[in-house]
Amino acid sequence: MTDISKSGTAADGVALRPMEARDLDAAHALSLRVHWPHRLADWQFSFEFGRGLVAERDGELMGTAQSWSWGERHATIGLVIVDPRCQGRRIGYRLMEALLAGLGGRSVLLHATPEGRGLYERLGFVRTGEVRQHQGTALPAPLVALDTGRRLRPADHNDSEALARLDAQARGMPRPALIGALLAQADTVVLDQDGQARGFAMLRRFGRGLSLGPVVAPDVEGAKALIAHLVGLNAGKFVRIDIDFDSGLTEWLESLGLLRVDAPTVMVRGAVPVLADGSRLFSLVNQALG
CATH class of the missing domain: 3.40.630.30 (Gcn5-related N-acetyltransferase (GNAT))
Structure with a gap:
């Protein structure tokens, strides 16, 4: 002790x-x-x-x-x-x-720097994945075509419950107060399918410029459409996004001027959060909050 x-x-x-x-x-x-x-x-x-x-x-x-x-x-x-x-x-x-x-x-999740990983392992944390931190001056982003029945729309305060539910399904943790607070300050776009929210992305002031996350979507094309919309509106500005390594977005993000600068390790002590089918977390809120 x-x-x-x-x-x-x-x-x-x-x-x-x-x-x-x-x-x-x-x-x-x-x-x-x-x-x-x-x-x-x-x-x-x-x-x-x-x-x-x-x-x-x-x-x-x-x-x-x-x-x-x-x-x-x-x-x-x-x-x-x-x-x-x-x-x-x-x-x-x-x-x-x-x-x-x-x-x-409680099971505990964190994102470890190379310097901190040994400390967390001694405390019982194990590696479960990796994050890619991308950032840079955003380039104009071509819009991504959506399947029939899907569209992007601005979020409003009436979306708070639905977005919190999508976040909980994709992150495996209930965070309604956090999502509500982010909704009040972020530019938020919703992926709507046949009148139902199926994903969303948030962009807000953070650090050196703007941070894009969380991004929740049912698939890669939905995530790209959400990200491209917000990046395109902010071309010429400094944008950061922290994505799941397995998202398949790395090369595409670099084509938007968002270069990989870091690769923190995802570590968990206890049970790994259980994720629901149909929603996937493509981008974190940030590395601290998850």
Whole structure:
């Protein structure tokens, strides 16, 4: 077990405590120090939906980690950062151990950098897949032809329940509050088939520019139509999308100017989320939230 006294302070003087709103400025500064693109607004948005821990020493923030519970059975973990000056002191392990203790028996999903993968394996996580991070200045995107009966349309607030249901089927976790909040701030397009929502895609401000996700669709052509529509409307802007490696979209995205820049590992501790037939998650909300 981690050597933490009743005060929450370890023998090396590093204390763990719950993350508070007042910590977000320092957390944002820490993410910039390790060259992550998150804005303060991105930290604030993530903080609304989960719980976090910080590691501090003498009042200075040394590390962060956040978790998000999705129903009674699932959770995701992300924004695990340790100040480069303090790496090698097991601070990341302490943060993860404490976060996991608060998640009960939930299965936990995360996206690991190469540097973090060994830590997560020691904590019982196993590899289940891979993500491809694509980004760049978007090129004009040719529209993708849709089968008869399918069309794209703008989303409105009446779609919230249907989109949350599609997301839960494709992600394997119920996230209605998250999808509702994204719907309120993102440009969202719906793939409609015979009057029924069968997929959707969301584009919003994030990091260096715009982030495209989640993208949920019944098949590759539906996903391409959704993505091409939003990319085409934002040609010339910086766009990022984090896709499932097995999506078959990598070469096509690169033709739109969105080049592969990273390949995080998908890891799970516990049961792998069960996905419903007919809906597939082609793009994440982001690597933290899943």
